[in-house]
Amino acid sequence: MLNLRAPARPLTWLLALVGTGMFLLLLAASWLMRDQIYQTFLDPGVPFQTYEPPPAPDYAQGESWAVRPMLAAMDEDEPAVFFVHPTLHTGGDHWNASLDRRSHRERLERFYLPNYAGPFAETGAVFAPRYRHAALYAYMNNREDSLQARLLAYEDVRAAFTQFLADAGDERPIILAGAGQGAGHVTGLLLDIVSRDEDLVARLVAAYIIEAPVAADLFDGPLQNIPLCGAPDAFRCVVTYSAVRADEAARIDAITERSSLWVDRGRLGQTPGLELACVNPLLWNTSEDYAPARLHRGGAAAEGLELGERPSPLASQTGAQCQNGLLFVDQPRSRTLQRPSRLAEARRVPPFNLFYADLEADVTRRAALLAETLAEERRWAPELPEAEEIGSVPVRPID
Template identity: 85%
Template sequence: MPKLSAPARPFTVLLAIAATGLAALLIAASWIMRDQIYQTFLDPGVPFQTYEPPAAADYTDPDTWAVRPVLAALDEDEPAVFFVHPTLHTGGDHWNAALDRNSHRERLERLYLPNYAGPFAQAGAVFAPRYRHAALYAYMNNREDSLQARLLAYEDVRAAFRQFLADIGEDRPVVLVGIGQGGEHVTGLLLDEVSPDESLIARLVAAYIIEAPVAADLFDGALQDLPLCDAPEAFRCVVTYSAIQADETARIEAITERSTLWIDRGRLGQTPGRELACVNPLLWNLSEDYAPTRLHRGGAAAEGLELGERPSPLASQTSAQCQNGLLFVDQPRSRTLRRPSRLAEIRRVPPFNLFYADLEADVTRRAALLAETLAEERRWAPDLPEAEEVVVVPVRPVD
């Protein structure tokens, strides 16, 4: 008679079920923690203090600019647009991006120049420097290493801006545009380069800081001479907003609770407890009034267009309302204007411009208003004649 053994099948089935459950649990945990896991892979793994950054740019070299027009071909009164691109480098190998990385150049030219510099190209000549921008990783945490990487990037932008001013001369109107990380750097330029210079303020059409938080109290302090644009007819002022949908809770938290921004000249600080600035890009004022979709001139997904080629914006895609320093918008009807599902999407600039046509009309209007004002100011305040040299003659007493 054969020897009987204990049945193994039930145990094997239970083991398989447990293993399947554990795998499902790990997959679920990985999905929930995907951004944190992704962040770990992006860590350069070397302290910034011992990190050797890529070579710095020489902004007299045309190759250090993604776009640099020939000034001789421009009308002397045409505005010059200084455009600072968003983050292209994710991390994992460097804290800061090298200037010659082909993948970054391709993405800048294919996505961010047509979508975000495009609206401003209709009003003026765009200048866009390449710079050693900080990795996406540096915006996913507030480590001291991350802050140092961002400051290195800012110093590149500051050097490029000084070269830009030298190139365009002392009379041409100026527009500043910064998107994402570029918006943070433009805020620094307003603090360090623009606000102390009355002659530069006088020819500033506006500064546009998009998808980057800006501390509202700056405009009562260091930027009190550069107010927020509180009306469609204002100029020599600042437009800023960070667009958000009400159900994007992780993105709201990232902006309001886990971001760093300029709080004064030379000082970065944290966003918690700090009021943020918001200008509504449909109403062009500082109110918290609701702007309905009928006011939306149009968003665009302008991928692959040459700078200067105009897309066909899709109108009436979203309403807009500033609340607590954030711009709340609707999910657009067109899928081309919806955020993609990407890792760390809450920290990225989308590959489309939800307010393309609105920005285009706005900068054109403000540039025309500034041109009229400058012409009137020149009429009533003519240039002073050259100073005459005064020769000191000794006084001789008369006998």
């Protein structure tokens, strides 16, 4: 008897192999395009012009702050630190985060305050506003909607800074610090407020702009009175760096080719074609010299610590070198200081601070130098006003 079904077996195997190959190709494509697919899911899906943002914070009220210390009982020479946190909200429902999101508060208090505000807490009293920060999605593209979301976040930060200055008073030294999105907003504050006010510049220990690109030509223009910190003994200056490894092609591309940054007062521009600024946090200068790991004071992966509770930094974990406006670092030996594998990691601030102890020592040193300078400046006699010519005055007899 003839077996009429036998020829179907090779065809079945062929179809199975083709199907398996197509599935593997689709899987590989999905892996390669994972950030783009993730970005699609994060799109709020509504134009910013018709978007109703969450209620604006009132910075006269304590609930609008993650940290707001009382300065009345503190020495008036102790610096006040204005710290702006990085992106916590990914997107998908809002362009900008609401202030009452529990998951955001938990991550801020568990990871980002201990790691990025912590290095400054030993030197000064830290203020950290909650703000309607722009979603991660708004930093994954340069759409007009995304830029508008960032500007809304900046307006909150600017309002918080105004309240911070009122709380700090007219004499106290100040420190500005931010990470990721927060660092970009600190650049805006330097441009719009600090650089325009001689008194604020005089009281500025330094501004720390961490993990956000800064246009180098700003320091020849609107920020020429607040230069880059070109030496360890400088103050009234700016420290900035964006750390990358040489093998992180996606992160390098995201920073240098696909980012927006302040290019002037009130104006955001694109990074392509711009020279970026970099201060090496191991050498504390702007040179392109390589700093070996033996100079590394220590990184920290702090978790759940209160401000003022110091973690145990891990020293000699990485070398560092400024090149083309980026800070190239070595892969740390400790896994706790290695970037996690997360979607859109190229746009995120890691949940550890690779230069925790380095920043801690640096801000302490610069604050002491400014304190000495201010004390000396206060001893100087004020300049006499220019002499005025007085014409003849008629003399009238007294009766």
